Amino acid sequence: MRIFRAALIVALALGLLAAPLAVEAQEAGKKARIGVLLLPPRTGAGGTYIQALREGLGELGYVEGQNLLLEIRSAEGRPNLLPGLAAEVLSTRPDVLVTAGSEAILTLKRATSVVPIIMATVIDPVALGIAASLARPGSNLTGLAIMSVELTSKRLQLLKEAVPRLSRVAVLWNPDNPGNVLQLKEVGTASQILGLRWRGAAVRRPDELAGAFEAIVRAQSNGILAIEDSMLVSYRSRIVESVARARLPAIYAFRQFVDAGGLMSYGPNLPDSFRRAAAYVDKILKGAKPADLPIEQPTRFELVINLKTAKTLGLTIPQTLLQRADQVIE
Structure with a gap:
């Protein structure tokens, strides 16, 4: 009887341990879909930013093709293309959006108030009216700000x-x-x-x-x-x-x-800002709300x-x- 009871306790303990592992395995089976909207050309600065973002995500365990999908759209230096590209990237139903620069950020903010937006760079988001404050942005948008x-x-x-x-x-x-x-x-x-x-x-x-x-x-x-x-x-x-x-x-x-x-x-170092933006993506995917994540500033120039x-x-x-x-x- 004691042997049966001990076996039962072990089985229950293993079951409790296995539960979170099963949840993690289930979550691991779903690929995170990240939408990226940039103004600079992908063959120039845009490509450097995307590579830095990939590296930052990779350091956090996200591997493209395994548990990560990147939906990248570049306006190739032409601001007039941004609205159409924003609609296109949103049609892929991304979990999170990553962007940079006032024009691209404002375009995405006008296009969605639901999908979380991570800014890799922006000029004073409070003065621009896209965040209530650096400490509590108060909307679907957060990230890094260049003052x-x-x-x-x-x-x-x-x-x-x-x-x-x-x-x-x-x-x-x-x-x-x-x-x-x-x-x-x-x-x-x-x-x-x-x-x-x-x-x-x-x-x-x-x-x-x-x-x-x-x-x-x-x-x-x-x-x-x-x-x-x-x-x-x-x-x-x-x-x-x-x-x-x-x-x-x-x-x-x-x-x-x-x-x-x-x-x-x-x-500031712009590729480093995109690398740091990956940490925001990770927090959002794990359940954090952008409105509650403080906007950070560069620490080094x-x-x-x-x-x-x-x-x-x-x-x-x-x-x-x-x-x-x-x-x-x-």
Whole structure:
């Protein structure tokens, strides 16, 4: 009798242990479907972001084709394609959406108030009206925020330090990007403090780049600030080439521009932001609500300087600035 009772206890214990394992096995049988909507081309920056997202998900145990399906849509640098692509990716019935940049984020937010949206990058979501606060977003959207408005003045300071004679700055921006409008206000404030005059060079589409640079040259600008925008990132090689032809020093928001031959950049590491976005995806898939997940900010900003470009421009970058750089390309 005692043997039977002991066997019964063991059987019950094993049954209790097996229950959660069976649930896990059942959940493992279902593939998580993640929708990704990006503005930059997949053959350029977009591809780098997707790879970083894959790596982040992989570190958390998600393997594409086994327990993960990625539904990726890219507007290939054309913002007008975003609404149609948003509808297309939503038709795949994703569990979670991952996106970046004000235009793509706002497009998805208008398209769904139900499917959780993870932002890999966004300019001040509270000021843009897409989150109630960083601590409690309060909607179907959370992720990582670049408080770029504050970074704009820092970039101007760095450009002035690299080019002491700087007096007239051209600002490359996209009027269709709501975040850029916020940044222009900061440009005005910072320019006044630094004793600079500035002029906006608006670029909504790549075919407007040539006209923008003609205006920059006519205005006799002696420096350029390119602020955050997914469309500008999409065409960074053309922008860097145009800056080189104008023979002007420029500072950019992201290092991808410096890798393409730009002079200097200061900002967060975007691929790392996509890697970190994977942690949000994992939490959502495990039952967390986006409204309850605080929006995080980058903890590290990179200063990257291209000395080859500086030499081409005849610039001598101060040693004090070089010592603070995270990477110097020689």
